Structures are given as structure tokens and as C-alpha cells.
Amino acid sequence: MRPLLLKGHERSLTQVKYNREGDLIFTVAKDKEASVWYSFNGERLGTFSGHGGTIWSIDVDQKSELLLTGSADFSVKLWNVSNGENVFTWSCVSPVRRVEFNPSNDKFLAVMDAVMGHKGDISVFNINKETPTKQDEEPILVIPTYEGLERVSVAGFSYLGKYIIAGHQDGTVSKYDAKTGEFINSVKVHEGLVTDLQFSEDRTYFITSSKDKSSKILDVDNLNILKKFESDSPLNSAAITPLKNFVVLGGGQEARDVTTTAANQGKFEARFYHKIFEDEIGRVKGHFGPLNYIAIHPKGTGYASGGEDGYVRVHNFDKSYFDFKYDVEITAEAAAASKENNQD
């Protein structure tokens, strides 16, 4: 496959996202502008400028009308996707590390960083979809960092927007009621910072990635660890592929350590694991810095990765990707087919 290289950012990428149909790709980086691209040819549709610092996170609603960005300039901005207009700005108490719409798009959460005495929290805001320019300034819910846990690094809404799942700096994953903000339970999953948390298509389970070089799949209801993927370098992102039972992990040596080791030791590759068998089944090279975020096309036909090197690489899978099966899968299918024939 020939990837498309998108070079619209001057600094390292922080997040890359597809919209629901997968025709647009939204990218944010440590420079102050967000970009939107057509995924089929890599053409840049436009940029969203207005932030005064690193944009840590971006999210788009289901209809691809409204866009949220969370920035280190202590603000969350709401944008009109079609013309790049900034329709509203929420000013926050600390840098915003993660923003995400809930599944019904009437609320969003913002993860506040713990800086300058602020302990960090998850704030939930209402969204007025009718007149986007008039929004409620105040959060409807603030979930402060639970006692005994370190700051929240990532968070997201579970199925139906019922729970909020959060990943913490100390490797803990915690669960809250999305309506009341009540703490439900927490599990120590990782040994290091939870760097990413992405949900499955139906949002009943999710995958975490951590600096402790591992990635895990947990279910939303009990926070049980279902699957475990071991890697050989710190991970920055993990994603679950629809269509095929794979997961894609991205990471690589820390940027600050790159100069002290050999170039081929960087491990700046996207790693493919089988979701069920937990084996590593392939790698895709390309970036010359750690991968900061991996986003899978919602139809499972490709993926985009944003790297520390400032490039976004958009890949469309070859036929061999869709054809790949384990031997046991093939034999099981053949057995099932012959059984069906016998019944006839």
C-alpha cells in the first residue's frame, strides 16, 4: 500500500480522528492550528485557527457539523466544520488534555490537566446544537480526580453515554456514572501512564495503551481485563479495527531518548496484533519518530497515524489484509460449511 503523507503541521501531531463516514480526517498538533483533510486524496479542506497554544485533542460530532478542540491555552473551542468558523470558546481552569462528545452529541467531556495547584478533573459541558454560538459557560458536572488516584490523562464515554471511563497517570482505569459523576470502581491496569483509551464500535469494551509497553482490552461493565498485548516499546496509542479482529498499537521510543540510541532501535512502527489470539501479526514502517496517535477508518478499510515527526500517514489496506486468516479460522469455517452441506 502507498500511504498518503499529510504535512500540514509544523510540530508533532497530538491527535488524528476520522469522522463517522470516514471521508474527513481531523488532525491537531503542537502548533496552534487544527486541520481537516479529505481522506480519499489527502487534500486539505481547511484549517481552524484561533488557539494560542498546543492543541491536545480534537473531536467531531456524528453529523460532521461541529468540532471540538481542547488546547493547552486553557480553552475548549467549538467550530463549524464546514467553514472553519470559531462559534464558541469555553475558558477553563487548566490545560485541556482530551475532549470528547458523548454518543448523542448533546454533551462533551474535557479532561483538565493537573497544573499550578489544580488537581485535575473531568468537566462535562452541555452543547446547544440549535444555536451553537450560545452555550452555557459553566460545566454541568465536574468529576475531580478521585482520592488516592493520580491525575486523569484520558477519558471517554461508554455505550449510550452511560459511564465515563478514565485512564490515570499511575496506570489506573476508573469508571464514573456520566449523569451524577459518582465514582463506581477502579482497576490498576498498567504500571505507567495511560496514554490512550479508545472504544470499540459499540462502546461496550475499550483498549488502553500505556507507557509500560503494554496495551489491554477491558470491558465497560466490570472493568475486567479481557486481552493483553505486550510490546517492546512505550505505547502512545491503541485502536481496535472494525471488520477484522485486529488491534493496532502505536508508539516508539520516547522522543527525548532518540538521540541516545541507534536509529533502527526506534521502533517507530504501527504494530498489528490479533485481538483474540493476542499475537503480533505484522508491522507497518514509515514514521521517523514515535507514533502519537492511531485512528482507524470507521469502516475498517484503512488507518491514519500521526507521528512526532509532524507527518500524518494515511493508509488504505491491501486485499491481503482482508483475506488474512489464522489456520484455525480457516479449518473452523470449512468444518462449519461441510456441516451445513450435510444437513441439506
Place this chain on the structure above:
Amino acid sequence: MTDIEPLNTEGKKVKITQKVKEVIVKETVNKEVAKRKKWAKFGAEKNAAPGPDFRTTQVGEPVYLRLGTAWKALEKEEEEKSAQEAAKTNTYQRIKCRTCGGAHYTAKCPHKETLGGDPAIGGGASGSPAPEDSGASGAAGASASAAAAGKYVPLHIRNRAAGIEPEKRGDRDDSNTLRVSQLNEIVTEQMIRNELFANFGPLARVNIVRNRETGRSKGLAFVQFHTESAAQRAMEALNGRGYHSLILQVEFSKPKR
């Protein structure tokens, strides 16, 4: 389609029927996606031309994803292979002449003068050893021996001394002879034998046309080969080639009728 009616072998008109099948391929596109494709560009891309901008969008080198539990072994194998190949090229030949393929710089090629910079003849030239003076035992050899004896041999007798009877002009076979014009005045028979045509097999005869009074070259030479194919090869290689700051014109010598 009926304006030209082909005729068959008997000269009769033949009717040709052509069937064309039209296949309509329908592609369904999400309405919203189609709408979004028509959006005007904004922000930094405002007023930009439609289509991807090569400054921000490039197509990368192909990358390969080989799925399988044994991918590590496969990758290792491949890496080893490429490493071996790299080692091979390193030990065998680092420098390769573009002219003759030898292990020297192109600028220092010994065949530079004759072969110019054509890799096609370069291969052939390096394969067959240059037939240095094997064919040059004629006039040059005789005059050399005569000079060694310290005795003057008149020009028209020199060839006879070497045992070659000068042929009469009329019945000489000119089919293997090349006519080389646009030669520099400084070029001598020896240079033609040892440099210019050194790589094209032994020469039967080399003759530079000179002014009778002054002995200056008229820039014209006749070179006879033993075989026509060698002559043909030499002509193809050298015609239009620069030699001593003039561009050679090489053609088959036309016998005078």
C-alpha cells in the same frame, strides 16, 4: 462505421458487424459525503485551487504489511538478504566506469577518447581485449623496422617491404572500408589504429588522405576491416562521436564507379 467497406481477397465488399455492449457501473456515494466534497476551502487553504496541494500532501513510498504469526522470521530473512547484498556490492566494486564498466572513474577511463561516454559499447569493449598492434604490422611496422636500420625507404616501397603487395586502385574491394571524415589534422594512422578503432577488431588498412605537397592531413581517412560486421559495429559506435575536438562522420566508403 460504414464509410470504409473492406474488400475480401476476391475483391468483393464484405459487411462487418460490430457489437458494442454498454455496461453502466453505478457507484453509490453517501449524500452527506458528496455534499462535503463540494465545500469551499477555508482557513489557510482559502482560495486554494481544487485538488491536493503537493506542499501538504504527498504520496509516500510503498509500505508492506505482511500479516502472519511468522512475520518476525520473514522480516529477519529479508533484512539478512538485503544486508548480504549490500556487503556484496561493497566488496566487489565501488567505482564503476560508465564508459567501459571497469573499476575506475569515468573521467579516467583509458578508452575515454575512443568510446566517449556510451555504456552500450562500453560493455563490448571491456569484454574483448584491445588488439593493440596485432593488425598494425603494415606500414607502421615496416617503417619502424626501416627506421631502426637507419636506411631511408621510399614511401611506396615500404608496404612492399612488409610483404604486402599494394593493390591496384581499381580492383580493391571496398565493401569493408569505412570513410572517416571530419578528422582532426593532428590525427595519424597510428592514432587511428591504437586509439580510435582499437576496440573494433583488427584493421586491414588505414589510410589518411593528405595534401601531396605539404603532407597535411585533409581530415579524411579510409579504414578497412577484415569483416563487414566489424566495420558496421565500428561505424555505429563512432559515427557522430567527438574525437580531438571534432565530431566524426563515419560511413561506408562508396566505391568509385
